[in-house]
Amino acid sequence: MERKVTIQDIATMAGVSKSSVSRYLNNGYISEDKAKKIKSAIERTGFETNFFAKRLKTKKSGLIGIVIPRIDSVTVGxxxxxxxxxxxxxxxxxxILISELDIEKExxxxxxLNQQGVDGIIINSMSITKKHLEITSKLxxxxxxxxxxxxxxxxxxLDDYKAGRIMGEYFKAKGHKEIVFLGINEFDKAVGIERKSGFIDAVKENNPGSRVQFVETDFTFTSAYLKGDEILKYKPTAIVCATDNIxxxxxxYLHERNIKVPDEISVAGFGxxxxxxxxxPAITTIAFDYELIGIKTAQGILDLIEGKELEENNDIALELIERESVKEIVDKGGIG
Structure with a gap:
């Protein structure tokens, strides 16, 4: 049986990269010179793939672009x-294209991805700027x-504000009044603002004398570790972290200084x-179903491609998982 011509064969004949052939087949941008070489190679071989045939027939590539900020993350996986x-x-x-936490690269x-002829784009964004709105409105x-x-x-x-409120109500019920919220920069509105605001609003609601101090970190283990000295200056009974990784x-940090969790300081996170x-000890946390978010997001872009509207109800369940890292304060004046 005669071997079927592949995209790699076309790339070799034309003296271009495989990605250039893919962009040509997807009506993406390549130089005029490369386009001529690829076209000539296709005509000489009679090349046609199921993918290419499908595109000609349906005007769709069958490809969805996905932009993510980083790949080294449990949640992204x-x-x-x-x-x-x-x-x-x-x-x-x-x-998949990775932005490496760089908004311009995003x-x-x-x-x-638009130039490569994808049918739609999913953007797991760090922030939504005016440039995001300008670019996507023109696509x-x-x-x-x-x-x-x-x-x-x-x-x-996710409803990050609601997640913050759930955690805030939990710590208020546990009697904590001196709390440090270890969070990230407000450039990330979801985690940096909404999650933190929900927590603070819930703690302070009908809870006189309560104080929530904010200490800024980033998403990394190391940065959180290095904030330990600053946190302890506030003499908190609890440290609530914007993510479990934090x-x-x-x-x-607390273990190395023989500070017992939760006997001396309670700790909790999100994720x-x-x-x-x-x-x-095992970390008390608000659990998010990240895989379900991915499923709903993919279904959303497929619906939009078909001209349908997004479902109005896209709530993702939030679950408080109570583990070993939080202790109830019995003496309201200090650490229990």
Whole structure:
């Protein structure tokens, strides 16, 4: 049986990269010289792939662009698993570009995916800026954001304010009044503002004498660890961290100084990471179903491609998981 010509064969014949051939097939941007060489190679071989034939027939590539801020994250992995499952069920494939926590690169990635002819773009954004709105408003393909929200875009996200309130109500019920919230910069509105605000509002509501101090870190274990000295100056009975990963840094800091958790200081976080359940002590947390977020986001972009509206109810369940890292304060005047 004669061997079928592949995209790599075309790339070799034309003296271009495989990605250049893919962009040509997707009506993406390549130089005029490369386009001529690729076209000539295709004509000489009679090349046609199922993918190319499908595009000619349906005017769709079967590709969804996915922009993520980083790959070294438990939550991103679960999020991508959910997206991949839903796309595979619908005969779509994802093309992932990583922004490396650089907002300009994130914007470039959106433009790049559009040029490569994807049918829609999922953007797990660090922030939604005016440039995001300008770029996406000019695209002739649908986009959907996750992680952040704006009234001017399509989005699916967690209710970070609600998550913060759940944790705040929990600590208020446990009798804690001197609390440090170890969070991130407000550039990330979801985690940096909404999650923190929900927590503070719940703690202070009908709770005279309560104080929540804010200490800024980033998402890394190391940065959280290095904030330990600053946190202890406030003499807190509890440290609430914006993520479970931040919690792990603080747990290490406290352990090295023989400060017992939760007997002397309680610690809690957000995320529901598996590692938080096997750390010692196990971390009390608000668990998020990141895989479900991925599934709902993928379904959202597929609906938009088909001209449907997003579902109005995209609530993602939030679950308080109470473990070993929080203690109730019996003596309201100090550490229990």
């Amino acid at each position: 679960k999020f991508l698993n959910g997206i991949n499952r839903k796309l595979r069920e619908n005969d779509y494939q994802g093309m 914007l470039d990635n959106i433009n790049s 002739n393909i649908p986009t959907i954001f996750t992680g952040q929200k704006s009234e001017f875009i399509n989005y699916i996200k 919690c792990l840094g603080i747990l290490r 529901g990471y598996e590692i938080g359940g096997v750390s010692y």
